[in-house]
Amino acid sequence: MRIYENPKSTSENRLNARSWYIPEGSCKQIMLNGEWRFAFFENGDRAGNIEEWETIEVPSCWQLKGYENPNYTNINYPFPCDPPYVPDINPTGVYERSFQIEDGSLETYFVFEGVSSEAELYINGKYVGRTQGSRLTAEFDITEFVSSGTNTVRVYVRKWCCGSYLEDQDAFRYNGIFRDVYVLSRPHGHIFDIDIKTEENDIICTADAEFSAELYDGDVLLERRDSVGGKVVFTVNEPSLWTAETPYLYTVKLYAAGEIITRKIGFRTIKISSDYELLINGTPVKLKGVNHHDTDPYKGWTMSEEDYVRDLKLMKELNINTVRTSHYPPAPKFLDYCDEMGFYVILECDIETHGFVRRYANIGYKFDTENGEWPCVEEMWKKEFLDRIERTYERDKIHTSVIMWSTGNESAYGVNQAAQIDWLKARDKVRLAHCEDASRAGSQEKTDVFSMMYPSIETIISWAKDDNIRQPVFMCEYAHAMGNGPGGMWDYWNAIYENKKLIGGC
CATH class of the missing domain: 2.60.120.260 (Galactose-binding domain-like)
Structure with missing residues (x-):
């Protein structure tokens, strides 16, 4: 080896x-x-x-x-x-x-x-x-x-x-x-890692070194504080809330060892109602989304900031409010623009093992984890599954636009994704955990949403009425635009609006 x-x-x-x-x-x-x-x-x-x-x-x-x-x-x-x-x-x-x-x-x-x-x-x-x-x-x-x-x-x-x-x-x-x-x-003594998050009316800033912090509303300085134990808490009375339609952000500046670290943060809450609706700031929201690859016809995976802004502006023109980063984290600046322009983001880990369904010749298409050969169930892959979700989370944990973490795509479901979700939930008490592979396998134990690909309209209506599905129903992929598609959007969205449990799709 x-x-x-x-x-x-x-x-x-x-x-x-x-x-x-x-x-x-x-x-x-x-x-x-x-x-x-x-x-x-x-x-x-x-x-x-x-x-x-x-x-x-x-x-x-x-x-x-x-x-x-x-x-x-x-x-x-x-x-x-x-x-x-x-x-x-x-x-x-x-x-x-x-x-x-x-x-x-x-x-x-x-x-x-x-x-x-x-x-x-x-x-x-x-x-x-x-x-x-x-x-x-x-x-x-x-x-x-x-x-x-x-x-x-x-x-x-x-x-x-x-x-x-x-x-x-x-x-x-x-x-x-x-x-x-x-x-x-x-400089020596610089900050390495930081975190900025909101709880109720507070903005909580933490770092692995002492620092001074300033909070701005636009260009207006609201407050300045010195950290104690690597932590500063700002309280904002009646803060403006962040949504995809009103992407209001506050600016935090951290000062340490002569450096200035500037990040933006918004106030928003994420909850699931008793009717399995997705609530942003207490209001039911439908996710009108797309799956976005980093791809350019001339540059391949290389995307400039201008390319990202072009794509996001086009989405806004088409009333898109959600992006699933299929099937990996984008470049960091993409999420800055999602924060600023207003998009809900399902941030996906860089994992897909779809090819295992074709690892042998002349076998049917199935996610046959029972034979123990898929990476999601093999012990030797567990460290890398956890490493990839940790790197995904830690890089992008500050972004207000991120409302779900996704373990990956089309990789079957096993103990390694379960470990990823356990790690996420120990680290993040707010955002939702998404794993389409778990839903396909019939598991609702770890995840927060029931997520499937390319169901029919009749199928999603049946899921909305199925009392055994005790989660919001989300289509992580639907209405594929390859070939003679997408079709049925009107009918899909009639069903989504008529059923509270159906929260939309990408």
Whole structure:
């Protein structure tokens, strides 16, 4: 077994996940987007000395830059299903560039916001660490590897790893450093992780270091406080509430070690009524949603802020109020825009193992976990299931727009998703837990919504009247727009409006 085929060892020296932010003030962000030196190897395990380099734009997908062809597959894996092993011949892209550090005595961090599928990081010729989880942020402490002046980074990106078995999403398959990549030079004693949340009329700010905090309503400073035990509580009398229609946000600024961390937060509550309605701030809400992939016809998985804003504006024009991030977390800025523009978000973990239904030839389509072969029921995958949901939650826990956490997509249901939901509910007492695989398996024990794909109108009406379904009914996918569709929207929505338990779909 090669090291990148071990599900129990999918990273090395990667820092614990934290809330996403870019500090201002004494922190210096060094963007590494742009032109990199690049070499492509058909068999990356035999990559040798690189005598001649080409160049490639970062972020990008190498299949759209002349290296290999784009590959689309829905259910089937693009390689033989023999977990956790991947093909012996494993293509690899080698990226290299130089960057400048003004003060090598500061604490310095290297951040990937998206790299597929496994990355090994070297600074100035020395190994730093490695990471899997293509759409999950990875951060490394490179303080001991850098010095003032010119430094060199090299990244080996493998096409496949054991994590590829968890990333079988129905989409074009791409590779490379496809989201922003940067270095943060930060002062000693800086904050690492923060959390900001609301309870009743309070905004509660916590961090792993002492700080000062300011609360703003627009440009108006409401209050300034110093933390005690790494905590500040602001009370707002009669706060304006956040909804998808009225996305009212307050601004919090945290000050520590000369840095300024700015985040926005809204007041909103999430409840389920006795009639199994979804209540936002006590008002029943119907989710008029879409499933959103990070995809561009020319750039693949690489999406700019302008691309995200274009998509979200189009959704607003079409009266869409909900986004399911199918089937992985988007780039962090996407959720900032969801907060600001007003969307309810079902934030999905980067897990799909749909290809296991086709792991053998000439078998029927079924989620047959009873044989113990699916990752969701195998002990060796449990650590990675938990690691991925933790990285999903910790990065995006501050976002007001997120109303549900989703364990993943089309992966069958087993003890590993149950462990994910247990972890989520211990960490987050407010948001709902979504797992369509659990609903398909007939389990309502852990989840908060009954979620299914592509039911008929007659079926959802029967679910609304079924007393054995003691949860809001949500269609995480319906009215598919592939081919001669979508149809029946009028009839679906007549049924949704006529039945309180039916809360909508994507």
